[in-house]
Amino acid sequence: MHRHDAVVIGGGIIGLVTAWRAGQRGLRTAVADPEPGGGAAQVAAGMLAPVTEVQYGEQALLELNLAAARRYPSFVAELEETTGLDLGYRTCGTLAVALDADDRAQLRELHAFQQSLGLASEWLGGRECRRLEPMLAPGVHGGLRVDGDHQIDPRRLAAALVRACELSGVEFRRSRVARVEVAGDRAHGVVLEDGTRIAAGQVVLAAGSLSARIEGLPARALPPVRPVKGQVLRLRVPPAYAPFLSRTVRAVVRGGHVYLVPRENGELVVGATSEEMGWDTTVTAGGVYELLRDAHELLPGITELPLTATQAGLRPGTPDNAPLLGRGALDGLVLATGHHRNGVLLTPLTGDVMAEVLTGSAVPAQAEPFSPDRFALQEQQA
Numbered sequence: 413m414h415r416h417d418a419v420v421i422g423g424g425i426i427g428l429v430t431a432w433r434a435g436q437r438g439l440r441t442a443v444a445d446p447e448p449g450g451g452a453a454q455v456a457a458g459m460l461a462p463v464t465e466v467q468y469g470e471q472a473l474l475e476l477n478l479a480a481a482r483r484y485p486s487f488v489a490e491l492e493e494t495t496g497l498d499l500g501y502r503t504c505g506t507l508a509v510a511l512d513a514d515d516r517a518q519l520r521e522l523h524a525f526q527q528s529l530g531l532a533s534e535w536l537g538g539r540e541c542r543r544l545e546p547m548l549a550p551g552v553h554g555g556l557r558v559d560g561d562h563q564i565d566p567r568r569l570a571a572a573l574v575r576a577c578e579l580s581g582v583e584f585r586r587s588r589v590a591r592v593e594v595a596g597d598r599a600h601g602v603v604l605e606d607g608t609r610i611a612a613g614q615v616v617l618a619a620g621s622l623s624a625r626i627e628g629l630p631a632r633a634l635p636p637v638r639p640v641k642g643q644v645l646r647l648r649v650p651p652a653y654a655p656f657l658s659r660t661v662r663a664v665v666r667g668g669h670v671y672l673v674p675r676e677n678g679e680l681v682v683g684a685t686s687e688e689m690g691w692d693t694t695v696t697a698g699g700v701y702e703l704l705r706d707a708h709e710l711l712p713g714i715t716e717l718p719l720t721a722t723q724a725g726l727r728p729g730t731p732d733n734a735p736l737l738g739r740g741a742l743d744g745l746v747l748a749t750g751h752h753r754n755g756v757l758l759t760p761l762t763g764d765v766m767a768e769v770l771t772g773s774a775v776p777a778q779a780e781p782f783s784p785d786r787f788a789l790q791e792q793q794a
């Protein structure tokens with residue numbers, strides 16, 4: 413039996429940033445995960461794109477996403493300084509382009525919506541788009557230049573967070589959680605599949621898409637999180653083709669979203685499908701075909717590049733696409749999950765919020781709209 417102040421279920425980037433901040437605040441903290449730093453961060457493209465990914469009806473989430481984007485530079489500086497590792501943070505901006513009249517109309521609407529919200533984005537004609545990104549197809553009719561939407565390499569981010577945790581004394585238990593231990597109305601630890609028991613004052617549920625599958629919690633304490641599959645491709649830009657792209661390029665092609673994220677190290681990540689397929693993580697011919705077809709329409713030269721990997725991961729989706737941050741339905745249970753499309757973007761803020769919650773402070777005001785009890789309250793009111 414091990415006694416901790418906090419045990420974090422899940423060693424993805426959200427669990428890791430939570431554990432790091434808890435460790436920094438002097439809490440004796442453990443992370444339970446067979447493979448810390450694995451999971452969705454190994455698949456994600458790492459776009460930090462609150463403006464280009466803004467959705468109607470999600471203004472509260474937009475505020476959180478914008479705050480996270482503003483927090484990124486100081487977060488990266490601190491984590492790089494702490495670990496000596498390069499996170500691949502690239503302040504390169506984004507260009508969202510349109511190929512046909514329908515796509516253009518949709519992008520024009522997005523631009524109007526962004527302007528109504530006071531967000532910085534600039535409409536460009538097709539020629540101006542190609543001046544910025546000469547590899548774009550002649551058929552690109554126009555686009556939105558968003559200089560504030562950046563990117564980071566999520567694999568590097570995950571590796572740095574593991575290191576930062578180690579440096580702040582966080583203990584890693586490389587085993588899956590078999591169940592949460594609950595007595596009365598209180599969570600007081602976990603039992604691992606290897607049989608180890610970890611007693612803890614606070615249990616943080618940060619298991620991403622698996623968060624609703626954790627045994628031991630009563631139904632009312634389980635978060636409404638479901639897996640949303642995303643397939644991505646990884647290509648390499650050989651030096652002779654560099655720079656293939658200088659910023660993230662994205663588009664809606666016949667209603668489907670595609671984005672291309674160029675890393676400084678020559679990797680090009682193409683994403684992503686969004687599929688309600690349960691726990692399936694099969695890479696399908698159809699998924700790869702659609703991504704390549706759409707990417708090829710935007711950038712015909714892409715077919716010359718070596719394809720180095722195809723992958724599928726699971727986003728933790730919630731009913732309103734927003735995360736669950738704060739105290740759960742049991743004493744001692746804290747939630748940091750359900751980040752859906754914004755896990756990488758929201759990592760720094762999630763760490764800040766969890767540091768406050770785990771040290772007994774009030775939930776920061778910006779996280780209040782994302783209280784885990786909001787769905788239960790909606791049900792009561794219905």
Ligand code: GLY
Pocket residue numbers: 459465642683684727752753754
């Ligand atoms: N935020 C990008 C994605 O979830 O595909």
